[in-house]
Amino acid sequence: MKMLLNECKIEIIRIFRNPYFVFWSLFMPIVFYFIFTKVVNTGVDDQDLWNKHFLMSIAIFSVMGSAIMTLGIRMVQERNEGWTTWIKVTPLPSSSYFISKMIGQSAVHLFSIAVIFMAGIIVNGVSMSFVEWLSCAAWILIASFPFLALGVLVGTMKRVDTASGVSNILYLALAITGGLWMPMEILPKTIQQIGSWLPAYHYGNGAWGIIRGQFPEFKSIAILTVYLLLFMVLSIYIRRKQEAV
């Protein structure tokens, strides 16, 4: 148990020392938030609601990115460098190594969420009840699991270059088709239709529901669960195949 806690702590330290993480997961989302709520006139009717809505989008954008990219690319790196192999000959159980990565990553996500919410309060004076803030944070944290699983799937790739290319494309495509940059309604019809079957939209949709006083839709929860299982099964399958050498 002490081993696991220590391992989590180490993972957290390593993520924060990564300049890309700080830039892409904390700095950029906040800059986006500032631009799309303060600088660019989006012409929305209800500016207050938009400020809240976009705050959720951007927090999700941040967490989704770090789940897919930080986790996935790091796993490929550690395997290529041989660290993953070395860890296997120490008494540290492989499961601890894995679990600590998930827990560490989630702890960092919680921090990102807090920072971005804080930015919303400071930049736009977004106000919600404590319970609303809390439910939003909880949703963003828990519904990030399918994306962590996607990160693990990216983590099974052989080369760092491929992993980083693929995860970048996945990340941006998911963010756009999920309506995280601009509301779904203003996207072309076909993209809307595709997007409504992809996980990112449903990730956002849950939080957008909460700020409007609704419980996340059952359909969103169901679709996210299916993706979680799909990604898990796929990465377990690929791992098995790779280990069979």
Place this chain on the structure above:
Amino acid sequence: METIVEITNLSKEFKGKKAVEDVSFSIQSGEVVAILGPNGAGKSTSILMMLGLLHPSSGEVSLFNQRPQEQKVRERIGVMLQQVSLMDALKVKEVLALFRTYYPNPLSMEELIRLTGLQESELNKRTEKLSGGQKRRVSFALAMAGNPDLVFFDEPTVGMDSTARKEFWARVRQLADAGKTVLFSTHYLQEADDVATRILLFNEGKLVADGCPSTIKQQLLKKTVSFKAGGDFPKERFLTMTHVSDVYEEKGRVVIQTEDTDHVLASLFTEGTPVSDISIDKGRLEDAFEQLTVEQGVS
């Protein structure tokens, strides 16, 4: 004495190509064993199988009479692989501290720091900022973190300068003196001869010789001078020469086995022995070991 490593009929095939073929040996506690062989001989593959990192195509491995994957085994072994890597974004001290938490009876932090041989300023550096040689030193200390009874080093001295190499072997000797079992792989006969109490000679996936360094060295360095002798050959006189290890007849030719062919030739001529059709041949093993560096170049 306790059997620490037991390998039986171990084989590994990669896509139909045999990397290790039917290798068997066992290692007793306190032995310092060198796996010697040229590139591609199957040294790393054998070590990876002994560590349970690679599934053998057939055969068995046991360490401390258990499967190598057992937690109890992992607590008692230390490993330095051919490809050294350290977790990035961590300071050297942090990695050392992390590894200590993995083992039930770790060495003290002071001891580990001493083993790295690094300065305070380097200990506070991030691992990715270390030089290749410094990384190896840290990785050696990490291998020792759990105060292991059995250590594996796969080509440990590659990339070390001669001082570092000396220091490294001095540490290995200390381990041996402390009764630990050591298994390392190398290309250098010299290294194996200096440090090991036993050499396992690998070539093309097979264990071609197993014995103490002096025997192996003899087999490796042995050459033959053969010729047709006119009349009776004074076999006894040649057998008593120090550098001659054997004299025998084969297919109508006299064969003299020696480490020093020049000397044998000189003796043949000074004795005025009537010989014809002389040929000099490399020993049985040396053919296979053209690639094997006998002496380590000074670098």
